[in-house]
Amino acid sequence: MSDQKNGPRHVACIMDGNGRWAQARGRPRLFGHHAGAQRVRDVVKACPDLGVEYLTIFAFSTENWKRTQTEVAGLMKLFRRYIQSEARELLAAGVRVRFIGDRVRLSPKLSKMMDELELLTSRNDKLHLTIALNYGGRDEIGRATKRLAKEVAAGRLSPDDVDETTLARFLDTCFLPDPDLVIRTSGEARISNFLLWQSAYAEYEFIDTLWPDFTPAVFAETVGRYGNRERRFGAVTA
Template identity: 50%
Template sequence: MSATAGPDCVPRHVAIIMDGNGRWATQRGLPRSAGHRQGVEALRRTVRAASGLGISVLTLYSFSTENWSRPQAEVRFLLELLRRFIRTDVAELHQSNVRIMIIGDRDGLEPSLRKMFEEAEALTRENTSLKLVIAFNYGSRQEITRAVQVLARKVADGKISPQDITPAVIGNHLDTAGLPDPDLLIRTGGEQRISNYLLWQCAYAEFVFLPEFWPEFDAASLARAIDIFRSRDRRFGGLKAQTA
């Protein structure tokens, strides 16, 4: 199987690692918090741009399981930014027919934050435009471990046999069950790694690493990444299609 995306192809699912808030602020002599605030503005721009392009799923890496090791003052600020975003933006997203989904481990989170997640998801569940997936307290290795533990319990209880466990079954036990795998993964900030993000799901994603920091990301940045995606020959392990 081989497919060149083509000039008019829009990736169905775009995943983004929003990197560089702190470095953006440091270069300007600003506190890291200023970078995180501008990062929220970039998030808003990106959601609007993705909706306008006809992207079906936009998954954003907002807070990893490793981010808890940051200074506690910064962690508290990031959590408060998330709360503000939910309080101020969910109604507008709902009016725009955007469905909000939150993936990651919710065990141990503050009850008030978990309630906000549940209310945002419930409010927008029937929306049929863009699916905005927020990866919060998310780590892909941890996600896969949780899925394997569930399947192991099912085997131990005699509900399934080991032979029943296929890639599709594993996928259906991940946080992203029911969503298409990402076609395109974008990371801003110049780093070229995927940092424990959607490891299973990105098996055949195209990776695009952009130099600009996340607060600088806008509709033009997204369009440029999609142009790069369109130029790729996606073989999915097969050979390039032969032409006569």
């Protein structure tokens, strides 16, 4: 167990490596995505004991539409199945679920299920689980600035009052604290357009473990290393 006092309050995960994990076993990529969904369940359960209050996971990016039609369709089916199978357990565990990203391209059925899960868990506060679905950091900032510009054009907001705090109120994550720790699995050392604005001062952990192998023990070890870091936010310690 990590030192909760010094541990991260908000952890964000780029869940990479599902496809490679499956291919290494001679299985289709969707087999890896199903294994990855099991890991989400395990990590969610592990958060409270590690002192993690907020968990944000990158489920599907705005760029993931470039994948094969078979994989995209399979992922959308997996998202629907996850919501359907996990809803009652998440409610009972005190997990509040919210989604970020642009829902316009998602099917009405999936969007409705997302709305229902958000409403069902809206009174929970043991863990705040945010799922980034059809999400991209640049897309989010673009949509936020458009909404902000409309407020200025309507005269409800003065241009002189616009600053970084104002813009943050228009982001998808306006209800979240900024992430303290961002974890990317699978050995890739890039942030892939994830929480670009919010992660300005986050600590990063790039680990070689593929997401389906990201057990609660590996998660605890990774979270535990956070307590050894000194966060100065641009300042210099005395």
